[in-house]
């Protein structure tokens with residue numbers, strides 16, 4: 489799909505109230521798409537809506553929990569009634585969960601799977617059939633993570649959802665290609681957004697000093713969500729199926745392919761270090 493000028497096109501972004509989703513919505517607005525945004529947090533939703541309108545964008549904003557089947561169904565019905573099928577679907581909404589497997593509860597698993605995996609499944613389920621019917625080029629972006637191919641210790645549940653998104657995306661792209669719909673799994677590295685402050689943390693990672701250190705690390709890395717937005721649209725333009733975003737995401741991508749043993753050794757060291765912090 490050509491995303492250089494999106495005049496007349498409809499885009500949809502979930503989790504558009506903050507971070508990567510917010511910057512993606514802005515980037516799409518600047519390319520003159522009309523943008524539907526879904527977001528769980530009402531205040532963030534309204535702020536993003538006002539921001540997009542200021543850019544001259546036509547906006548449809550709904551408070552929606554992507555993990556809720558009925559809310560996503562209603563959101564899709566609204567968008568289709570108002571604007572028809574979307575051209576570019578961005579399943580971005582996601583949450584963070586840090587903690588070793590032994591510190592992670594079943595409720596934590598249900599919580600993260602509901603948003604990170606079912607949020608994407610709901611987006612695909614309720615929006616892609618209408619895209620496929622209308623016979624125009626379209627594109628689906630699923631925001632995964634570098635953790636989808638090179639997870640760090642204390643990421644088992646988060647990584648499981650991101651591996652799933654990668655698997656879903658790679659499979660779907662083969663199925664949707666002949667319908668003119670491309671699929672990209674975006675895999676960012678460490679991006680400076682509030683995700684760490686908002687993440688659920690368990691075990692050693694939950695120590696206030698460890699959370700602060702992690703948040704500081706993301707801040708110091710200084711790779712902003714606007715760069716993720718720019719590189720995501722570049723990947724869509726090139727119809728990439730898997731799109732590592734940032735230097736570390738590319739490094740981990742190649743390391744996972746060519747030196748997986750080295751990655752496992754590094755992870756072992758990191759896991760040991762984390763265990764001693766307890």
Ligand code: NAI
Pocket residue numbers: 502503504505506507508509526527528529532552553554555580581582583584603607631632633634675676677678679680681682683686713
């Ligand atoms: P963020 O916390 O800045 O933004 C996420 C937005 O999604 C928030 O506005 C939040 O309210 C919304 N949200 C959360 N649960 C929702 C739900 N159930 N329904 C609707 N909206 C919901 O986080 P960030 O960093 O922008 O994350 C966006 C995506 O990027 C996530 O899928 C995350 O896993 C992924 N990602 C982030 C990385 C990072 O380093 N920040 C790295 C790799 C992937």
